[in-house]
Every structure is written in structure tokens, then in C-alpha cells.
Amino acid sequence: MRTQIKIVKQLGLLAFTLLLLSCNSNVVFDQYISVENQQWHSENGINFTVNNMDTISANNVFINIRNNKNYEFSSLFLIAKLEMPSGFKVIDTLEYEMTDATGNWLGSGFTDLKENKLFYKEKVVFSEIGTYKFNIQQATRGINDIEGKNPLNGITDVGLSIEKIKK
Secondary structure, rough: HHHHHEEEEEEEHHHHHHHHHHHHHOOEEEEEEOHHHHEOOOOEEEEEEEEEOOOOOEEEEEEEEEEOOOOOOOEEEEEEEOOOOOEEEEEEEEEEEEEEOOEEEEOOOOOOOOEEEEEEEEEEEOOOOOOOOOOEEOOOOOOOOOOOOEEEEEEEEEEEEEEEEEO
């Protein structure tokens, strides 16, 4: 009987701790979209819609990429578009390293699937209330490849996450 009470108390303490930690999360937005057949066509942008109500806090915005061993490049080129509620658009061309100098995958994961959390915007304040639209397209090209790699193989998921910067 005492053992059961002790186990119930320990489980209750664990549940309370997990609840407390989850309430302190600084994640404002976190979503992934799967790439069909793990083949990302350059004309198929990945779209995210974020409704903003906080016009004061600074945030970091990340592009999250999951890739497998079928990804054949050491870097990844993206075109990221951000449309603000007012209609103003910001377009960035981005390059991210996917491997180190010896060809080992960067990112986390113990299997063939690697997850990369890539900085997109740092210390940004979404100063307008309303809907922000993000669009991410791949623009990866091989050497002497004018048209680009289409489809780009080995990208399984594309994500966007926004984290409030804690003061």
C-alpha cells in the first residue's frame, strides 16, 4: 500500500513538473508540411500562415528542414517570402550548409533522417496585427546547372517555427 502511494506521489510530481515546463514555452508557432514523395519541385512553394496578435515582443524565426540520405548536396538554397498584413513583401535568397567539410550531415537525428533548425529572421518584431504569410521555395542548383535541381530529392518535410525571445 505504501509503495502505491509513493508511486502515485512521484507520478503526480512528474506530471506537475511537465505541466509547469510546458506553460513556460517560448514557441509561438511551429508547423511542418510534408514534401510529397520526398521530391520538392521548385514551383511548389511551401506556405505557412501565422496570425499575429503580439506587436511588441521580439522573435526569432526558423526554417526547419528534414532530409534523408537521398539529399545529394552539401548546401541548400531557398527563396523565402514574407508577406505582412499590409501587403508589404520581403523576399530573401538564403543558403544553408547541410554537411560539414567531410560530408557528414549537420542537424540532429540518429537515423537516416536529419532535422535542421535554420535561422531565417533574428530579433524580428511583427509590428502589424493580422495575418503573416510565409512561402518557402527551393532554389538549389548543381555546378553548371542553370535550370536548377527539379525535383530536389531527399527533403521530407519543411517547417516554420517562431520563438519569442525571453528577456
